[in-house]
Amino acid sequence: MDAELAVLAGTAGTTLVTLLTTEAWQRVSDGITSLWRRAEPTRAEAISAELEVARTDLLAARDSGDAEVGGELGAEWQGRIRRLLVTHPEEAAALRRLIDELQPLTPDVPSVTQHATASGHARVYQAGRDQHIDQR
Template sequence: MDPQIAALAGAAGTTIVTLMATDAWQRTRDGVTSIWKRVHPERVDALAAELDLTREQVLAARDVGDTPTEDELRAEWQGRVRRLLLADPSVVEDLRELLDELAPEASVNGDTYNVQMHARATEQGRVYQAGRDQHISES
């Protein structure tokens, strides 16, 4: 898979979920559904409902400090965006433009969520990267 698509999907999924708990939510929702409509017009209503449900879950998780649930939701949306970009790479630029437009809104307590990382591991090497919190437990 193209590493740029993976990185963009990661940034998009994180931004979408982060903005669900902000005043920029409606603009984010509208932008995401507009892009999705170009690739899967038959799925837009279901996607909008899934975005709204995820928002409810994010707000509930934040109310009780449930960080693992938020992390799972970010990962879920990163995967959805990645699959969308793989299905139709022509929306890559539209997604980048949306993220650029939302970038000032993605700032929470001075932290921004537009992250781009590159790494390479060889042989038995491992790479762990995170745009924010990272928890690793290996047994």
């Protein structure tokens, strides 16, 4: 998969989870479900139901103060969307349009972009959050 599609899947996963607990959640659900409806119609209803479960889980986690669930769900949906784009790259343009349409509804969340190059025996460690490295 090319890096651009991987970034697109990451943005989509984050946007989806960010908006699941807002008034825009139904628009997000409809948009993501329509991607599957075009690409893999037999899975569309299951995806819609899984989005409902994700929303319920996220709301419950927010109420209980569990801050980890959002990141976990974001990674889960990023993976699902990435796999969809691998098998149906023609859906990338529709996904970009959906993200552009949803962008004004997204609360201001800082964006992080990381780039790294390693050569030889070099190692690169990058993290968007805490990182603990224990080399022995």
